[in-house]
Amino acid sequence: DANQGVQAQTVSNFYQAFANNLEIIPVINKIDLPNADPEGVREQLFTLFEIEPDKCFLVSAKLGTGVLQLLDAVVEHVPPPPSNSRESPLQIFLFDSWFDKYKGAVNMVQINQGILTESCQIVSCKTNKEYGIKDMGLLTPEQEEFPALYPGQVGYITCNMKTAKEAVIGDTFYLKNNPQPPLMEIEACKPMLFAGIYPLNPSEYKDLRGAIEKLCLNDASVSVSNESSPALGSGWRLGFLGVLHMEVFSQRLEQEYNAEVILTNPSVPYKLVIKGEKNIKELGRIKMVQNPSDWPENVKVEKFMEPMVSATIITPADYLSPLLELCNERRGEQISIVNIDQTRLSMQYKFPLNEIATDFFDALKALSSGYASFDYEDAGYEESNLVKLEVKLNGDTVEELSSIVHASKAVSKGKMIVGRLVEELPRQQFAIAVQAAIGKKILARGDLKALRKDVTAKCYGGDISRKMKLLKFQAEGKKRMRSIGNVSISKDTFVNILSNKR
Amino acid sequence: NRDHDAATAKTTLAKCLDVFGENVSVDLIFGAPSQSISEWLGDLTFVIDQGVNHVSSYQLTVERGTKLARQVNSSQVSLPDSHQAAEMYLEAVQLLKSRGLERYEISNFGRIGYECQHNIGYWSGGQYLGLGPGAHSRLGVGSDRRSLINHPSPEIWHTQVTRKGHGTAKEVVLDLKTVLGELIVTGLRRSEGIISSDWDNLCQRKILFVDFVKYLNNQTRPTGTNTAGFRMGQGQLEGLLWSDRQLKISRHHLSIADHIILNVYSHFLDFVSQL
Numbered sequence: 001d002a003n004q005g006v007q008a009q010t011v012s013n014f015y016q017a018f019a020n021n022l023e024i025i026p027v028i029n030k031i032d033l034p035n036a037d038p039e040g041v042r043e044q045l046f047t048l049f050e051i052e053p054d055k056c057f058l059v060s061a062k063l064g065t066g067v068l069q070l071l072d073a074v075v076e077h078v079p080p081p082p083s084n085s086r087e088s089p090l091q092i093f094l095f096d097s098w099f100d101k102y103k104g105a106v107n108m109v110q111i112n113q114g115i116l117t118e119s120c121q122i123v124s125c126k127t128n129k130e131y132g133i134k135d136m137g138l139l140t141p142e143q144e145e146f147p148a149l150y151p152g153q154v155g156y157i158t159c160n161m162k163t164a165k166e167a168v169i170g171d172t173f174y175l176k177n178n179p180q181p182p183l184m185e186i187e188a189c190k191p192m193l194f195a196g197i198y199p200l201n202p203s204e205y206k207d208l209r210g211a212i213e214k215l216c217l218n219d220a221s222v223s224v225s226n227e228s229s230p231a232l233g234s235g236w237r238l239g240f241l242g243v244l245h246m247e248v249f250s251q252r253l254e255q256e257y258n259a260e261v262i263l264t265n266p267s268v269p270y271k272l273v274i275k276g277e278k279n280i281k282e283l284g285r286i287k288m289v290q291n292p293s294d295w296p297e298n299v300k301v302e303k304f305m306e307p308m309v310s311a312t313i314i315t316p317a318d319y320l321s322p323l324l325e326l327c328n329e330r331r332g333e334q335i336s337i338v339n340i341d342q343t344r345l346s347m348q349y350k351f352p353l354n355e356i357a358t359d360f361f362d363a364l365k366a367l368s369s370g371y372a373s374f375d376y377e378d379a380g381y382e383e384s385n386l387v388k389l390e391v392k393l394n395g396d397t398v399e400e401l402s403s404i405v406h407a408s409k410a411v412s413k414g415k416m417i418v419g420r421l422v423e424e425l426p427r428q429q430f431a432i433a434v435q436a437a438i439g440k441k442i443l444a445r446g447d448l449k450a451l452r453k454d455v456t457a458k459c460y461g462g463d464i465s466r467k468m469k470l471l472k473f474q475a476e477g478k479k480r481m482r483s484i485g486n487v488s489i490s491k492d493t494f495v496n497i498l499s500n501k502r
Numbered sequence: 503n504r505d506h507d508a509a510t511a512k513t514t515l516a517k518c519l520d521v522f523g524e525n526v527s528v529d530l531i532f533g534a535p536s537q538s539i540s541e542w543l544g545d546l547t548f549v550i551d552q553g554v555n556h557v558s559s560y561q562l563t564v565e566r567g568t569k570l571a572r573q574v575n576s577s578q579v580s581l582p583d584s585h586q587a588a589e590m591y592l593e594a595v596q597l598l599k600s601r602g603l604e605r606y607e608i609s610n611f612g613r614i615g616y617e618c619q620h621n622i623g624y625w626s627g628g629q630y631l632g633l634g635p636g637a638h639s640r641l642g643v644g645s646d647r648r649s650l651i652n653h654p655s656p657e658i659w660h661t662q663v664t665r666k667g668h669g670t671a672k673e674v675v676l677d678l679k680t681v682l683g684e685l686i687v688t689g690l691r692r693s694e695g696i697i698s699s700d701w702d703n704l705c706q707r708k709i710l711f712v713d714f715v716k717y718l719n720n721q722t723r724p725t726g727t728n729t730a731g732f733r734m735g736q737g738q739l740e741g742l743l744w745s746d747r748q749l750k751i752s753r754h755h756l757s758i759a760d761h762i763i764l765n766v767y768s769h770f771l772d773f774v775s776q777l
Contacts, residue, residue: 429740429758453588454758455608457560459691460624462638465649467687468680471767478768486737 002028002036006044008312008375014049023078026051032060044340081152090114090175093183097167099218105161116149121176126168131159165220191223191239193357194290196264198235211257231400231482231494264498268307268354271381275302292402295388305381307353314346315372322367330355392435396485414444422446424493432487527556532590534562535579542590550601555616560609561587608691625688627704635659644706647681649674690763695750712746717773738765
């Protein structure tokens with residue numbers, strides 16, 4: 001982008017392509033914009049990626065400038081697909097898919113070997129399902145029907161796949177009765193982030209379920225499992241590929257389906273290594289935990305591990321200081337820091353995923369007046385000092401408010417939750433002791449005093465009707481309460497504390 | 503906006519005592535702007551010293567749209583905070599009791615034998631007829647219990663009375679939940695609470711008092727009976743006392759009656775839904 005220059009996404013895409021030995025053609029787009037600085041961007045590309053300045057193509061997609069030359073270069077420099085034999089048994093690689101309301105899943109495929117025609121019956125390596133070809137052709141970029149596709153060609157096929165989940169990206173197809181090995185080992189998309197989703201009104205459960213199913217039709221990468229909370233009722237735990245994925249999904253739910261939902265704080269999947277023969281029999285050697293209620297006792301665990309990400313942050317030098325502080329606060333480990341031009345720096349950091357899963361992006365943008373950019377990728381698991389933080393009211397634990405935190409953050413989070421509860425809980429006939437604890441150790445405490453005066457002054461003739469009206473309304477509100485021991489908590493309090501208000 | 507001052511009040515009180523003797527009650531408001539506890543107790547003492555047998559006492563409520571509301575919102579006047587108001591109330595209860603005026607309802611105090619019979623009607627499920635514009639009535643019992651409201655506008659009320667012989671604007675038959683709900687709301691404000699016969703008569707024995715009491719028994723752990731033989735509520739029902747004949751809020755909890763009444767009413771609704 002001639003205007004914005006190299007961004008964090010640019011960096012991560014470059015390294016991915018580089019790692020996969022792909023031919024890279026550098027293109028600087030939007031040179032038509034008044035603030036475009038193609039020279040400056042050329043410099044950044046050289047500094048960061050050692051790309052020769054004269055190899056960059058200057059283009060304006062909007063105006064068409066330089067596009068012809070670019071297409072020529074693509075033809076010239078990008079190596080052709082492997083040209084395997086037409087006579088070999090059919091092997092097709094599926095690399096993209098989208099859902100069409102009428103046609104079902106439309107799949108983008110590349111023919112690796114053999115010839116694909118409309119009469120073919122193909123079978124998926126991954127799902128073993130069989131399909132007939134409904135229609136097929138090339139994208140020019142419109143869908144143009146062709147009766148056959150040859151090795152190396154990339155085209156589309158529709159084959160009566162009813163749901164998006166049937167089309168597994170990276171899958172290989174072969175002709176029925178002539179199985180071929182898969183071209184690539186596919187790992188199912190690993191969700192990076194989990195959030196609980198509940199209908200605000202339990203009566204809307206069915207509608208919400210329908211809305212989630214429809215949205216997932218077009219997005220096979222969202223993982224769905226049922227979950228229930230005594231406070232919030234029945235709902236689901238959804239797995240997303242990242243924060244943006246989660247936000248887009250919940251926004252679409254609200255905007256396209258008018259769904260009123262409670263989205264609980266995103267949590268990440270932790271990996272626990274279990275010790276002790278008996279425990280291993282019961283839980284397995286490795287236990288993945290997404291829900292604090294599944295957290296096993298410490299004695300059973302040999303090692304706690306949390307998911308990490310490697311992140312790229314690009315920022316103007318002016319904002320370096322506050323951003324360094326932010327990264328530090330989020331347990332970031334700086335890997336490298338480099339000037340990409342006179343005013344901007346690029347930093348590589350390693351973060352625990354749970355530190356950046358919620359509001360890191362917003363904080364980053366806020367501290368840099370919007371100028372910093374951020375991107376991250378899965379970086380496996382590392383051992384970590386994790387604990388389960390619990391909340392108690394007069395000694396009784398409120399399970400919904402439990403969370404897994406890094407030991408260093410336990411006190412501050414404990415204090416925060418205790419403070420919120422003392423503010424939000426309604427007073428009752430007795431005092432309420434609010435505590436945040438790890439096991440038996442109390443980290444924070446707050447007290448809610450007992451009610452002293454709650455009485456209507458007068459209650460004669462006309463007052464009685466008014467009082468009944470009010471009482472009926474209040475009694476309705478009480479239905480939305482949950483009791484923990486003697487303390488009753490309204491659903492709104494849970495929503496306020498648990499929900500991910502952005 | 504009162505149209506009298508302290509001096510007028512005093513002379514009027516003296517005249518009333520002259521004419522009506524022992525059957526005089528004084529209404530006093532606490533929690534007024536810049537009122538101190540000692541001033542308040544001083545006023546109470548003065549009134550008792552005059553020889554009244556009954557006092558009604560209310561905390562000042564600021565109504566929306568009044569001159570006082572505007573003054574409070576613009577901080578021109580300051581009212582005592584809820585802690586001070588609670589103090590004033592509790593001190594008043596003590597003082598009146600020491601002078602022989604027993605609290606028999608949250609806001610009503612009288613010597614034995616001088617309780618207001620008219621008002622007790624409201625709080626025991628009695629019937630009452632409202633006359634005049636805006637007045638409320640409760641007529642009948644059980645499935646025939648009706649609420650009537652008279653036209654609030656004096657002109658319309660007057661015209662209607664002249665033409666139809668009554669000023670009723672609206673008449674509604676109440677369902678049993680509401681009928682007993684009203685007894686809960688009013689009866690629990692009394693020191694003696696709700697009496698089983700009032701309850702059973704009011705609903706024509708359709709929902710028996712003892713059955714509700716049995717339900718309450720099941721809501722509490724079997725520990726609590728106090729020295730007078732009452733079962734004691736716990737948790738949400740803390741402060742509630744009951745027996746087969748009576749359901750009441752303990753003296754110490756009367757000042758948070760609204761909170762307890764809400765909890766009792768919620769339990770009542772659950773109880774009814776199980777019937």
